[in-house]
Amino acid sequence: MTQYDVRPATEFESAQIKDLIHLVGINPSGLDWKRFLVAVDESGQVLGCGQIKPHGKDILELASIAVVPQFQGQGIARAIMERLLAQSPRPLYLMCIAHNGPMYEKFGFQTIEYKDMPKYFQRISKLFSVAKAVRRTEEDLLVMKLG
Ligand SMILES: CC(C)(COP(=O)(O)OP(=O)(O)OC[C@H]1O[C@@H](n2cnc3c(N)ncnc32)[C@H](O)[C@@H]1OP(=O)(O)O)[C@@H](O)C(=O)NCCC(=O)NCCS
Incomplete structure (x- = not known):
């Protein structure tokens, strides 16, 4: 199993997040790195990401859940979503x-x-x-x- 940490993204990872979203072909709008959690391996590669995106004051969207294809099926999206859900209002x-x-x-x-x-x-x-x-x-x- 791949070793990785799930943590808030840094500005340095902004380009990797955008590349991953384009790679998996999901909505490429609203990708401000400050809202993202990333799963990162020992070499600093972003393996997965996700964010909570606000729309106006009251609406919150779980968005941009993506995992690099070679690393899918190992629980990385689950780890990211559990962290995001734990910290998000309903x-x-x-x-x-x-x-x-x-x-x-x-x-x-x-x-x-x-x-x-x-x-x-x-x-x-x-x-x-x-x-x-x-x-x-x-x-x-x-x-x-x-x-
Ligand atoms: C969807 C995606 C993020 C899943 O990432 P992943 O790391 O492979 O997912 P995980 O291994 O963490 O799986 C999480 C759970 O969801 C299940 N799961 C994953 N994809 C599933 C699917 N399409 N249908 C049903 N269950 C699914 C897994 O079996 C696992 O269940 P478990 O934890 O109870 O065993 C990944 O396939 C991906 O990046 N796809 C392309 C982008 C995309 O479609 N993103 C979603 C936008 S809405």
């Missing part, structure tokens, strides 16, 4: 592609309906539906809530 929201829903259910998140979403997530959800129709992809976007 409720906490997230958005994910449907196939990742079961992972977040393990942490207590539940899918919510459009009418129960804060406005921010309703907007994204609508945009996604349009994009989905255009691209003809099958995967749905889930908005999930904890607490």
